[in-house]
Amino acid sequence: MKSLSVITVTYNAGKTLERTLKSVREQTYPYVEHIIVDGKSKDNTLALIQQYENPKLKWKSEPDNGLYDAMNKAVTMATGDYLCFLNAGDMFFLPETVENMMNSFEPASAPDILYGETAIVGDNGEFLFMRRLSAPETLSWKSFKQGMLVCHQAFMVKKSIFEPYDLNYRFSA
Numbered sequence: 001m002k003s004l005s006v007i008t009v010t011y012n013a014g015k016t017l018e019r020t021l022k023s024v025r026e027q028t029y030p031y032v033e034h035i036i037v038d039g040k041s042k043d044n045t046l047a048l049i050q051q052y053e054n055p056k057l058k059w060k061s062e063p064d065n066g067l068y069d070a071m072n073k074a075v076t077m078a079t080g081d082y083l084c085f086l087n088a089g090d091m092f093f094l095p096e097t098v099e100n101m102m103n104s105f106e107p108a109s110a111p112d113i114l115y116g117e118t119a120i121v122g123d124n125g126e127f128l129f130m131r132r133l134s135a136p137e138t139l140s141w142k143s144f145k146q147g148m149l150v151c152h153q154a155f156m157v158k159k160s161i162f163e164p165y166d167l168n169y170r171f172s173a
Contacts, residue, residue: 002102002110003031005080005159008088009070011039014048016089019125021052023091029099032056037074039064045088068165075162082114084156091125101156114156 006024010017024034038045038061049059058077064070075083082102092098105111122128 001031002082002107003033003080004029004082004084004098004102004156005033005035005075005078006098007035007037007071007074007078007083007085009037009039009067009074009085010041010045010088011070012041012043012045013038013088014041014044017045017048018052019091020086020088021048024086025052025054025056026095027092027098028095029102031080031102032098033058033078033080035059035074035077037064037070037077038062039070065167069167072164072167075159075164078159081110081159082156083159083162093127110158112158112161 008017008020008024021034024032034057036049036057036059038049038059040061040063046061049057049061060073060077064073071085084098086092094100101114104114
């Protein structure tokens with residue numbers, strides 16, 4: 001079966017991380033692991049992670065050189081066929097979200113990249129609105145001339161084609 005590594009990078013995310021931990025834990029798809037790389041938080045982030053420890057959760061906390069360095073570290077820990085980045089405070093809209101994504105294609109015709117729309121939700125998980133920039137039907141490098149159309153949370157990539165983020169770019173690696 002196809003497996004998914006959900007990657008969350010954190011730094012002092014104690015106020016927002018629990019929603020993400022719950023969302024990943026509640027997914028109905030059985031082949032999901034959650035990778036968390038923390039930048040040596042000084043708040044209650046680590047206590048929250050430890051509270052949610054389970055066999056599908058792998059984590060480490062150490063200093064890093066920013067968001068993209070932490071994301072690269074997490075990818076090296078991932079064992080899934082696909083990678084998905086879900087930031088602290090972000091969540092999958094429904095417990096079946098990952099199952100629906102992973103069952104939307106046959107293993108023999110598995111896409112390299114799968115992407116979709118992003119719903120903005122309130123603090124209680126209620127739907128507010130759809131993200132302003134919508135994903136095009138076909139995505140190419142030209143699609144990004146007007147900005148980032150697909151955010152990390154709505155983007156899944158095969159681990160086998162992932163290339164590490166270039167740490168020389170501070171804002172968009």
